Amino acid sequence: MKHVADPTHPRYRSLLMRAKIEEAVKAGLLADSALIAHGRGEAFDYLLGERTSESAMQATKEAAARLMAAEHPIISFNGNTVALAAEELLKCAAVMGADVEINIFYRTEERMRLLISSVSKTKESLKHEAPDGFSADEWSRMVESVRILGGEPDGLIPGLEGPRANCHSEGILSADVLLVPLEDGDRCEALVAMGAEVIVIDLNPISRSARMASVTVVDELTRFALNLYEEMKKPGKPDDDWNNQAILDAAVNSVTFTEQ
Amino acid sequence: MKHVADPTHPRYRSLLMRAKIEEAVKAGLLADSALIAHGRGEAFDYLLGERTSESAMQATKEAAARLMAAEHPIISFNGNTVALAAEELLKCAAVMGADVEINIFYRTEERMRLLISSVSKTKESLKHEAPDGFSADEWSRMVESVRILGGEPDGLIPGLEGPRANCHSEGILSADVLLVPLEDGDRCEALVAMGAEVIVIDLNPISRSARMASVTVVDELTRFALNLYEEMKKPGKPDDDWNNQAILDAAVNSVTFTEQ
Incomplete structure (x- = not known):
């Protein structure tokens, strides 16, 4: 480094x-x-002042509630997600019982191979780092059970063209709650159209992804991942009246040109 | 391309x-x-809505006035400036009688060589493209007279350390008005401390460069360069009571989260 x-x-x-x-x-x-x-x-x-706003924290709590209540949660990893927050999100995946699916916009076999290898290595070392509240055995099993999908896609996301549509039938295609950090607008729209609940992490509160999502967390990815981990320890119930537009409006209002 | x-x-x-x-x-x-x-x-x-705001246009007019009135104007080119707007700024340099000095943050001999060669090629082809209002001969002479400095620095910008301090005594060191697009804060501060008038082009109205400058144009570089060229044809007088803070405040206020 x-x-x-x-x-x-x-x-x-x-x-x-x-x-x-x-x-x-x-x-x-x-x-x-x-x-x-x-x-x-x-x-x-x-x-945003490089800090988590109140509304972002509120959205993170809702994300934790929905992911913990999900039957089949999936966390989608693109290249930047792998580079920035693979370890933090794998920890979350272990706790919520999610699988991870690697999906990249500019898909090449070489890059997919490198990303899967990188995430697998991170997973391997994470197994030996049981956090507070977990025994070494229990943690190791939890991390082990997180599958790293993406390498052998056997399905297509409806409505997308080209290699970007590739996905796993046991992964994104059958997820009830999807966590998609840093996603592009087209893919996000296609995922929402599939009927899954989509939780988006995006620093631009007016991006198409941010506006399409069921829950939008306008926060930097690693801050979000650390907060999500903490919130998953004490999840609330999903809010049936969740007003995502109010969260987006609040995010827009937390943008300021203040000298740092 | x-x-x-x-x-x-x-x-x-x-x-x-x-x-x-x-x-x-x-x-x-x-x-x-x-x-x-x-x-x-x-x-x-x-x-900013990817368009030139009224306050940016006002600052561009002031920049044109000062550059046209200058004894020894210099346009500083960093790598991004070369990539984005070398041709447009060389046209301006020809009209205002300025030299160009290439200065990069991460200076390597190889990159300097490539940048000087790229700008020289652009200059060569520009000579044969006389714009409206100039005869072919006149334009060719004007472009020819723009020197491309930066390759053999013989001076140092006071207050800077390392290769970034390198500059030409006949260029930046003796300029009375400096046009510095996309400049980093340290260098901008050092240039201002030298006593030159510094015109900064920066899309972030609260960056250190933006706040240090004599005149700040909060605009995208190529839009600025095209506007500057037009304004130089009908320059006003430099404004002795120029209020740059008012321009910065207006720029901050023209930032909006409006869907595009």
Whole structure:
């Protein structure tokens, strides 16, 4: 990992995330366009003050409630998600009993192979790091049960064309609740049209993904993942009257040009 | 050039600029960090509605007035500037009688060589494209007189450390008015401290560069360059009571989360 300014630097986390993305590009996990997408995210997070807003926390709690109540939750990983938050989200997957499905926009066999290998390695080392509240055995079994899908897709997401449509029939195609960080608008729309509940993590509160989602968390991915893990320990009930538009409006209002 | 959606696409210009940056990375002109910086710019421009605001136009007019009145104007080119707007800014340099100085944040000899070669080629072809209002001979002489500095720095910008401080004594060091697109905060601060008037182009109205500048144009670089060229044909007088803070405030207020 490239040298990153010391942890007391006010923008330490942002610089750390940037370094992770640059590292992943060098390792061949990400296309160049991933850097541009990350830069856009940086700007939006900068405008949010690089912290989790109250409305984002509220959406995270709702996400935790829905994922814990799901029959068949799936977490979708794209390249940037793998680079930024694979470990944190695998921990969440272990607790909620979800599988992970790797899906990338610019699909190449080489990049898919590298991503699956990277996530599998992260999973392997995570098995040996039981967090507070879990015995070593129990944790190891929980992590082991998270399947890493994506390598041998046997289904298609209806309404999408090209390699982006590829998915697993036991994964995304049969999920009742889908967690999709950093998703593009077309795919998000197609997933919603499939009838699943879709939880989107997106720093742009007016992106098509953000507006299509059942629950939108306008927050930086790793902050969200850490919060989700905590909220899953004490999940509430899913809110039948969830007003996602109110969350989006609140997110827009938490954007400020304040010097940092 | 990579395929870009048709020109009637509402985000055509933004996609075209993205393609130019990706192309320049592949050609070795830019470091990966240039992509992240471009992504940040994209997000800010998206929030400005990808159009030139009234206050940006006002700042552009002031920039034209000051550059046309300057004794020794210099346009500073970094890598992203070369990739996005070399031709448009060379046209402006020809009209205002400025030299161009190439300065990059992550300076390597190889990248400097590639950038100087790229700008020199652009200059060469520009000589043969006299715009309305100029004879072929006159235009050719005007373009020819624009020097491309940066390759053999013989001076240092006071207050900066490392290769970033390198500059030409006949260029940046002796300029009375400096046009610096997409500049980082440290360098901008050092340039202002040198006593030159500094005109900054920056899509983030609260960046350090934006706040340090004598005149700040919060606009996308190529839109600015095209506007500057038009304004230089009918320049006003520099405004002795120029209120840059008012421009920055107006820029902040023109940011909106409106669906596009």
